[in-house]
Amino acid sequence: MARMKFICDAERCIECNGCVTACKNEHEVPWGVNRRRVVTINDGVPGERSMSVACMHCSDAPCMAVCPVDCFYRTDEGVVLHDKDLCIGCGYCFYACPFGAPQFPQAGAFGLRGKMDKCTFCAGGPETNNSEEEFRKYGRNRLAEGKLPLCAEVCSTKALLGGDADVLADIYRQRVLTRGKGADIWGWSTAYGKPDAPATAPAAGGKS
C-alpha cells in the first residue's frame, strides 16, 4: 500500500508559485485560503532558499490529536483528511500544526471563521468520489482519477514531488547520485558538461 507524501527540494525551488496557483485553480479555493504556500527563508539575501509548504500528511498528525470533535481521519494511503460537516471551525488544529496548513475562510464584517480547509493531497473527502458535493467541499479528487497532486505534477523544476514515499525516495536518491548535492549541483561545468564529459564542439561554420 502506498504511503503518500510530499517532498520539496529547497535547492531546486525557484519560488515561481506555480504549485500555489495550480492548487488554487484546480480546487477553486476561495480568497484568503491558501492550501499551499511558498515560503522563502533569508529572502533577498544571497543564498536564500524557497520551499513549497502545505499539509505534510503527518504519520502522527497533531491536528488529529487536538480536534475536539474528531473530524480527522487517515486513509489507507496515509492521506490526512477531515469531514467538513463535523468541523466546528475552532482553530485548534491551526495552533497544533507545525506547518500552518489548516486554513479558515473569513467571511462577514466581523471575520467570522468558517470550517477548516486544507490540502487534501488531491484526494477529496468523505463524499462520493468525483461527485459535485465532494468538489464543492474539498476540491477535485485526482487520486480517484489515477492522478497525483497537481502542485507536484505541475512543478517545472521538479523541486516538489508528491506520491508514494518509497518511490519519491528512489527518485530523490537517483537525482542526488547523478547530479550531486549542495554546491556541487551549481556552476558552469554542471550545466554545460563536466571536465570528464566536455560539451561537444560547435559544428563547423556555425556561430562561435
Next chain:
Amino acid sequence: MKPLSGAVCLIALAAALAGCGENEQVVVYKQGHYQGKADSKPWDNESFSGDKGNWEATIKARNQSQNEYRRING
C-alpha cells in the same frame, strides 16, 4: 444545648475534612476516534470499478513521470 453544639461541631468537622479528599488531579486523555462519514476508496469509481491493483499500477506509473531521468530517457 450541649448535644446540639456537639452535633454542630461534628458537622463542621466533617465539612472541613471534605476538602481534604485526594481526588485524581491529572486529566486522562482518551484517544479520539473519527466521528465523521466513512470515505470511499480511490478505486471505488467508474474509472477503476473497484480494481485496487489497477489503481495502484496507474499511480505507480504516474509517479515515475516525476522522475526526470525516466521522462527524458524513456
